[in-house]
Amino acid sequence: MRLVSYGDFTVGALRGDEVVDLSPAIGNTAKLSWDERLPALAGAFAGSRAAIEGHLNSTKGAPLSSVRLRSPNPRPPKLLSAIGNYGDPLPPDSPLEVDFTFKSPESVVGPGDSVILSNVPASGFEAEATLAVVIGRDAKNLGDADALSYVFGYTAMLDVFAAGLGRPVGTFFGKSLDTLGPMGPCIVTADELGDPQNLRIRLIVNGETKQDFNTKQMILPVAGVLRAATGIMTLHPGDVVTVGSPPEPKVLLKDGDQVSVEIDGIGRLDVSVSDPQRRSWPAAAR
């Protein structure tokens, strides 16, 4: 199933080129506040799935082109980002298997929205494409064997980082600025996506492919990332974990860019970039 949020954050599902309003099939979840719907749906999906599928098969949809898609999970309770996890592995004596940082839930925007390069003294706004995992059950201390069974679904994310803020050894706080976390276009449920370790991911800026990689290249696979994350903290339904991106090349965004993240089996997330100050950045990386 391919789940979306649209209009006033109505929960829907895609059926071909149509979107079907799932509100009548999800009971009280549809009445929760806009940010609580997807986490509640994810947590209760196993029990409500049959009713949702029945509704989906018997209800007329609206043309997808007639609605405004939102981020399918417009405010995850926690948004945890794996750093790197492609390219060179960490040294064997590293104290963590993979490094993480948080992004602010307020950084999330949806398809067609703008990434706003705000007036902060950044050295550049770096963009990377990543697979994002949406959690379906309370998860703590997962093992490799069962970790994927805690996944509700997958979506695409453009992870933008305002580099160079704060102290010289920065804290990644620049990943948490408003609008620097576009997510979408839909959440594909785990059963429908299948194996998350063979997905081609592309980052396309103004029609030019800037990143082109495959989740086969991940150092720790999705299950390992979830094991490492839940060794630190409990994850809850609706929490999102992004699983990393190749460190090179650095892709810098500027005003007017049209950016897409495309992932096999999920689709394409399109956003535009706005810099009210119209700054220009060095063409090469920092």
Added chain:
Amino acid sequence: MKLVLFDDYRPGVLKDDGHVVDVSSATAELGVTNYRKLMPAIIENFDRLRPAFERLAASETGKPVSEVRLRAPNPAPPKLLACFGNYTEVAKEGRAPQDMFLKSSDGVIGDGDTVELPPHKATVFHHEAELGIVIGRRAKDLSPAEAAPAIFGYTCFVDVSARGLSIAGSNSRMGKSFDGFGPMGPCITTADEIPDPNGLQVRFWVDGRLRQDYSTEGMEYSVPEVVSWASRHLTLLPGDFICCGTNHLGLGPLQEGELGEMEIERIGKFGFKVTDPSKRSWEVGVDTSPTNPIVRTGGQPYTP
């Protein structure tokens, strides 16, 4: 006013006489059933709720605070921001650039709860006693002069920190986001009762022995500057929480079986237990190892 959550996360007012009055009859209209969302909802609607809270507090005796189970007063802030550094500890010129990081908003625990040390190979687990700011309204791009009205209140917070878990070249701060690494309590004191948040004494004890004892006057960036900086980078929401950093003088290990207690004047005192299933041990007292930031930067550990 001092606000608490107690027993089954019901809202209360902590009176000056040490009694807690249940105000859930006044918050029922909010329709919040998720305890994690209750305090942010109270904060967002506080101007409307306050008269009813005052009436209940004046007319009811309540229960002695010793007879209730206090909970963290804001157990799941929408966002939990933490200042990076932010105290002038050793003589130096100028101020370091302002910086923050996000800490897990799920790791908060309350009075009497237990911090369980994870099996990860940390060099030490430190207590960082900090003043916590609770945001009162949606806020973006505030100047320091505009920050005060956005502050709802203050609480005590311990930024429990596993040292030595950083990846080389990274300052991601994951060693601060283990479950339970955010003891908070005992109450939120509303901002009207704390006219000068940069004139508060902060104290932290381990097993009754004083470790940290400093004034919030020593912040490099004051409370209004902290709120302003955060709001210039991201949108703050009612219930968001910013801890102001600690004065690293006096830091020491937290370990198996210990009791940590923290107090800030005008807010109050609370405590938490420490357990370590791995049964590691460190020298008890103020930490003199290079993993203590104050030692690393050339200052002297504090001996009260």
